[in-house]
Amino acid sequence: MFQAHINVEICHKGRLIKYLFKYVTKGLQSVLEDPEKAKTMLTEYFTLNRVDPEARSIPYADIPSHYTFHLRPKHWARRKQGNVIGRIVFIPPGTTDVYFLRLLLTKISGATSFEDLMTVDGYLCKDYEDACLRRGFLSDDDESQAAIGEVGQWGMPTLLRSLFVLLLLHSEVADPRKLFEDNWKLLADDLCYQTRRALDLQYFQPPPEFLRSEVLKHIETLLHAHSKELANYNLPLPVRDSGELLGNRLVCEHLNYDLCMQQRTADGIFATLNSEQIEAYHNVMESVNSGVGRFYFLYGHGGTGKTYLYNTIVAKLRSQQKIVLVVASSGIAATLLPDGSTGHSRFKIPIDIVKRGTHLAELLQRTSLIVWDEAPMTHRFCFEALSKTLCDIMDVPLAGQSYKPFGGKTILMGGDFRQILPVVAGGGREATLNASIVRSPLWTHCHLLFLHQNMRINHDVVNTKMIFSGMTFPQWVLAIGDGLAPVKCLGENAELARIEIPQYLILPPNGTSIQPIIDFVFHGLLDLYRSVSFLKNRAIVTPTNETVSAINSAVLSRIPEETKVYYSIDSLCTESTDSSDLDSLYPIEFLNSLSFNGLPEHELTLKLYAPIMLLRNIDPPAGLCNGTRLMVTHLGNNVVKGLILTGTYEGKTVAIPRIALNFSEHKWPFTMKRRQFPIRLCYAMTINKSQGQTLERAGVFLPKPVFSHGQLYVAVSRVRSAEGLRFLIHNEDGCDATCTKNVVYTELFAELSMSGNIYSFVTKILPAYPK
Numbered sequence: 001m002f003q004a005h006i007n008v009e010i011c012h013k014g015r016l017i018k019y020l021f022k023y024v025t026k027g028l029q030s031v032l033e034d035p036e037k038a039k040t041m042l043t044e045y046f047t048l049n050r051v052d053p054e055a056r057s058i059p060y061a062d063i064p065s066h067y068t069f070h071l072r073p074k075h076w077a078r079r080k081q082g083n084v085i086g087r088i089v090f091i092p093p094g095t096t097d098v099y100f101l102r103l104l105l106t107k108i109s110g111a112t113s114f115e116d117l118m119t120v121d122g123y124l125c126k127d128y129e130d131a132c133l134r135r136g137f138l139s140d141d142d143e144s145q146a147a148i149g150e151v152g153q154w155g156m157p158t159l160l161r162s163l164f165v166l167l168l169l170h171s172e173v174a175d176p177r178k179l180f181e182d183n184w185k186l187l188a189d190d191l192c193y194q195t196r197r198a199l200d201l202q203y204f205q206p207p208p209e210f211l212r213s214e215v216l217k218h219i220e221t222l223l224h225a226h227s228k229e230l231a232n233y234n235l236p237l238p239v240r241d242s243g244e245l246l247g248n249r250l251v252c253e254h255l256n257y258d259l260c261m262q263q264r265t266a267d268g269i270f271a272t273l274n275s276e277q278i279e280a281y282h283n284v285m286e287s288v289n290s291g292v293g294r295f296y297f298l299y300g301h302g303g304t305g306k307t308y309l310y311n312t313i314v315a316k317l318r319s320q321q322k323i324v325l326v327v328a329s330s331g332i333a334a335t336l337l338p339d340g341s342t343g344h345s346r347f348k349i350p351i352d353i354v355k356r357g358t359h360l361a362e363l364l365q366r367t368s369l370i371v372w373d374e375a376p377m378t379h380r381f382c383f384e385a386l387s388k389t390l391c392d393i394m395d396v397p398l399a400g401q402s403y404k405p406f407g408g409k410t411i412l413m414g415g416d417f418r419q420i421l422p423v424v425a426g427g428g429r430e431a432t433l434n435a436s437i438v439r440s441p442l443w444t445h446c447h448l449l450f451l452h453q454n455m456r457i458n459h460d461v462v463n464t465k466m467i468f469s470g471m472t473f474p475q476w477v478l479a480i481g482d483g484l485a486p487v488k489c490l491g492e493n494a495e496l497a498r499i500e501i502p503q504y505l506i507l508p509p510n511g512t513s514i515q516p517i518i519d520f521v522f523h524g525l526l527d528l529y530r531s532v533s534f535l536k537n538r539a540i541v542t543p544t545n546e547t548v549s550a551i552n553s554a555v556l557s558r559i560p561e562e563t564k565v566y567y568s569i570d571s572l573c574t575e576s577t578d579s580s581d582l583d584s585l586y587p588i589e590f591l592n593s594l595s596f597n598g599l600p601e602h603e604l605t606l607k608l609y610a611p612i613m614l615l616r617n618i619d620p621p622a623g624l625c626n627g628t629r630l631m632v633t634h635l636g637n638n639v640v641k642g643l644i645l646t647g648t649y650e651g652k653t654v655a656i657p658r659i660a661l662n663f664s665e666h667k668w669p670f671t672m673k674r675r676q677f678p679i680r681l682c683y684a685m686t687i688n689k690s691q692g693q694t695l696e697r698a699g700v701f702l703p704k705p706v707f708s709h710g711q712l713y714v715a716v717s718r719v720r721s722a723e724g725l726r727f728l729i730h731n732e733d734g735c736d737a738t739c740t741k742n743v744v745y746t747e748l749f750a751e752l753s754m755s756g757n758i759y760s761f762v763t764k765i766l767p768a769y770p771k
């Protein structure tokens with residue numbers, strides 16, 4: 001105010017200050033209690049109106065012309081002489097309540113109290129402004145409103161905001177606040193778009209309080225140019241730190257959906273659901289909407305429409321601005337889900353604990369549903385860790401009456417227990433079963449939902465043909481999955497029993513040659529090796545990596561293109577080695593010779609147009625996950641360029657760099673680091689890797705029988721019809737080439753019923769096919 005430093009010196013004693021305060025309040029109480037002091041010219045005007053009928057026709061502003069005010073005692077008395085013009089203190093228009101009181105006093109006559117002033121047609125108004133409006137003393141801003149409406153039809157929001165400010169400045173807007181509240185959404189039309197662009201979230205819906213605050217900021221800036229403030233027009237102040245109103249970025253991303261599009265998708269798919277899908281849909285929706293938070297497992301073999309159902313539920317909930325987290329156990333399955341990711345990356349399992357107060361914790365708190373596809377192949381510890389984390393975040397106790405699995409969130413897991421179970425390194429049957437979700441305490445809370453009808457191949461003529469023992473191809477595939485396929489030779493115990501493969505599906509062996517299966521699967525290779533559709537639809541599957549490498553080399557050698565070899569750089573991880581002796585114990589040549597599942601080879605031999613498979617989830621949102629198949633389109637020195645062959649990102653070209661891959665195994669006292677392109681040829685792949693891939697032509701090569709639950713089922717269910725499937729069996733033990741071992745842990749199916757939430761489990765789960 002003074003534009004200066006001011007030094008204040010207190011130059012007397014404290015006693016004086018005490019005296020000062022005593023003095024100013026001296027006698028104050030008696031003043032307050034004196035009724036005469038409470039009287040003012042205005043209160044006495046009210047009194048006058050009560051007693052003098054003539055005064056009642058004169059407004060307060062004019063009363064001095066007819067009456068004079070006496071001070072002792074305070075009262076108005078009729079004027080006997082003189083001519084006086086009344087005057088009420090000036091108040092700037094349109095801002096405070098006093099202004100409206102003043103307006104009433106200049107116009108209304110006969111009021112006997114403040115309440116009386118505020119009463120219009122027997123109705124007590126909420127304030128003086130309201131009373132002015134009801135009495136029609138204020139213009140109703142119709143014209144200003146009409147002007148905004150008119151410009152709103154063709155003008156940009158920037159123009160509208162300028163117009164709004166012009167109206168405030170020059171058009172005597174009677175109720176600026178009402179004009180603002182009625183129109184701010186129109187004035188904010190572009191701000192929603194601007195916010196989306198700034199955040200790079202195309203469909204994000206900024207909260208209304210954020211947009212309202214942003215409009216106010218723009219209006220404030222415009223008013224400043226005229227040396228005015230929002231307060232001059234009784235307008236609210238913006239929230240200064242409005243970015244806070246936008247909230248958690250992770251949450252925003254999960255709300256970034258075109259609501260109309262989601263609604264249309266949901267309605268469109270819902271109309272086509274079959275009765276089992278509808279039943280499952282209503283179950284899950286009821287759990288989400290009522291907040292009871294059940295744990296469901298959607299059980300159905302391949303093609304029964306699990307993904308189709310997830311899509312319907314997810315779209316419906318997203319159209320209602322609910323958060324749904326969609327994950328799968330494998331990267332490949334995740335790419336088929338709407339904005340899916342892998343469970344491990346989404347929930348940071350098992351390394352990090354999700355801490356309260358973090359963005360991820362808030363996202364989980366606000367999540368309505370978690371969908372987890374291919375759940376049977378994930379270790380139960382992952383689900384148990386997730387359940388505990390959610391209990392912690394949602395403040396749900398881990399035991400007792402109030403315990404709820406997954407903290408009371410609705411969980412929809414899905415998958416097929418006939419497929420591969422969690423891989424436990426070095427573990428056998430019992431260890432694998434122990435790792436299954438079915439053996440988790442969580443399973444007793446599970447509600448099973450069933451899908452039986454194969455929506456993928458039901459109407460295919462080829463598949464209604466009996467291929468074997470009175471069974472169609474789909475029935476035989478399911479029989480393999482359930483461990484009920486017809487047995488050919490029993491062996492000494494169930495473990496050694498062999499099932500018979502229909503003659504129709506057998507390729508006659510030619511010694512130990514792999515030629516027959518290559519010729520079947522890659523028939524026409526020399527003409528078609530550059531064809532995308534040829535490569536994406538065929539592969540040989542086999543139980544072990546060793547065989548995969550042999551087949552890949554054999555097929556590659558037939559391709560008439562130049563060979564390019566990439567050598568990895570292998571080393572021991574320095575953090576993991578305590579002793580430099582390890583370097584001499586495990587020389588580089590030894591490290592180079594190591595070959596592990598999931599690790600690219602030291603000597604990676606490639607050719608142009610060869611099909612390759614990614615071995616790491618290097619960029620899942622861009623479709624680059626563990627299991628993605630590509631065709632090589634360029635072999636550079638530092639990058640390999642490829643065209644994605646399958647999934648949502650089919651046809652996209654990507655560049656893959658060398659990356660550092662760490663690897664350790666129990667039997668080695670070190671962690672190895674291999675710098676190599678994270679890829680491997682995939683004319684052939686292991687059966688485990690083939691889960692999730694759909695092929696038109698698949699060769700199942702069994703130099704040795706399968707060794708783990710679900711492998712044979714996964715191998716035979718890669719194709720849509722028997723036409724595309726052939727076996728080449730080299731049984732080393734001399735058993736004939738028409739039978740092989742089928743490993744199925746049937747006790748798992750019995751244990752499924754422990755969920756306690758199904759009745760006729762066995763009749764429901766086992767399809768009707770001849771035994």
Ligand SMILES: Nc1ncnc2c1ncn2[C@@H]1O[C@H](COP(=O)(O)OP(=O)(O)OP(=O)(O)O)[C@@H](O)[C@H]1O
Binds near residue numbers: 277302303307456
């Ligand atoms: N109710 C339905 N009406 C029409 N088509 C459907 C229906 N349900 C599923 N489908 C179609 O059937 C095919 C298989 O469905 P989907 O991929 O959802 O099955 P899935 O159980 O997820 O299979 P997988 O386990 O092999 O991934 C898809 O092409 C899907 O579009």
